[in-house]
Amino acid sequence: MTLAPSDTLVAFDLIGVLAEPSWRELAPTPDLARWRRLKVGALEEPDFWDSSTAAAYRACLRLRPDRLALVAHLRARGHRIAVASNFARAWAPVVRAQLPDPALVDRWFISGELGVAKPDPGFWQILRAAAADVVLVDDQRENLAGARAAGLRAVWALPGADLPARLLAALGA
């Protein structure tokens, strides 16, 4: 069966792929136990870190212009676009507001909103139900392995590799 571009949902991770920086780079004392709860919506941000750190993270959090250009290119080719990220519910609006066009992203799979995070099989199950063909773009090898085991395709956003070329090759362009 030949897939049309619109049958493929390209799902981008945020930190390390579409956006920077990680919360850990702004946290004076990163608390991974709290992060594990925050990223699945079991903790609210005021209980995660103080308000000044929260404000600093929002001020630093940016979408990468080069990756936005890639997303726009894929959109122009007819692919559907998703964001699939382990990310706090409270931070998602900051990223959404930076999109040059809100219609650039069709679906948002934010762990803090879903209540489940990568690489939990439940996350892949939700993602897989969204399209006939899903290509995950992620920088974490553990997530790539999990996605592939769940029947998704996956492309490693390897630092220094030519991500547009690798992704377009995976998409058969």
Add this chain to the structure above:
Amino acid sequence: MRGPVDYAPLFAELGLTADEAANVLAAAADAHARLVALRAGLADALPPGCAAFALGSLGRYESSAASDLDLAVVYQPDRIDPAAAQQARQRLAADLRARGYDVADKTFHSAVALGALLGDIGGRNDTNDHLTYRALLLTEGAWLCNADQAAAVVESLFGAYARGAITRGRYLTSLSNDLQRYYRTICVDYRFKVESAGKHWAIRYFKLRHSRKLWHLANLAVFCRAALLPDDERDGWLAEQLPRPPLLRTADALRPLGGLGLCAGLVRAYDGFLAALADPQARRALDQLGYDDREASPLFRRLRDGAERFDAAATAVVGHLWDTSRDHLVRYGML
């Protein structure tokens, strides 16, 4: 690096107590605290199209209150006018000085265009400054402003080597050669600075024998380890390892080669060096030490003894690489 350096698991593996590595731990904590404060305070300090990095001890997570700040600003001319980038760099340097940082206008005295670092690697227009930027941004560049663009800069640099059509080599040889070239350059540059430019010799001497040598050793170990990985895993492993602090990447390279225990000697010797660098009195004494007076200085003799121990530990590491990854060490690290 994403967040603070966590040496605790490594030191536990090595059987080192917190006291034996107190200065390594303190330097890592100091660097993270400084980076967090600077990032929070400088979030809007640079316009889009520029990224700012801390190189040197802060970028290696080895800083102290006595450290200066090597500020590097890299810009993309298609996104910002070069003159505007220079002005932004000057404002940022002034801001950092107002915060109490010693920002030297030496190698990194002006903003540099990303294309200048990528376009002519090894060619006529590839200067020592360009080499310095590339080597340090890849191995000890901690972002200060515009993390989104900083990530793109580092990926472009790595990609310049990884995407070489003819020269990259199976083992990313063009990158390892460029890193070795930088190390040899600073070793020779020491001669010029001390013999001809009237710079303080002692602190440079001990930096060469500790931090510079560790940086080189870490790269050597990482590439020797990478050579033994399957081809399709090598680039990714290198890209992940190179930004890590030298002690961690040495350990990560030696662990699968059965040589992790050799890191204990490195850590102990390096800890003594960091203790001296964090001590303003010791730094001042080194700055004032005449070459002919060195043997009369207890500080000099103590640091030299530490440097000898560091050499012994480093030699043992190279010996282990000789035993476990000899082909790569000889063919690509030496010949």
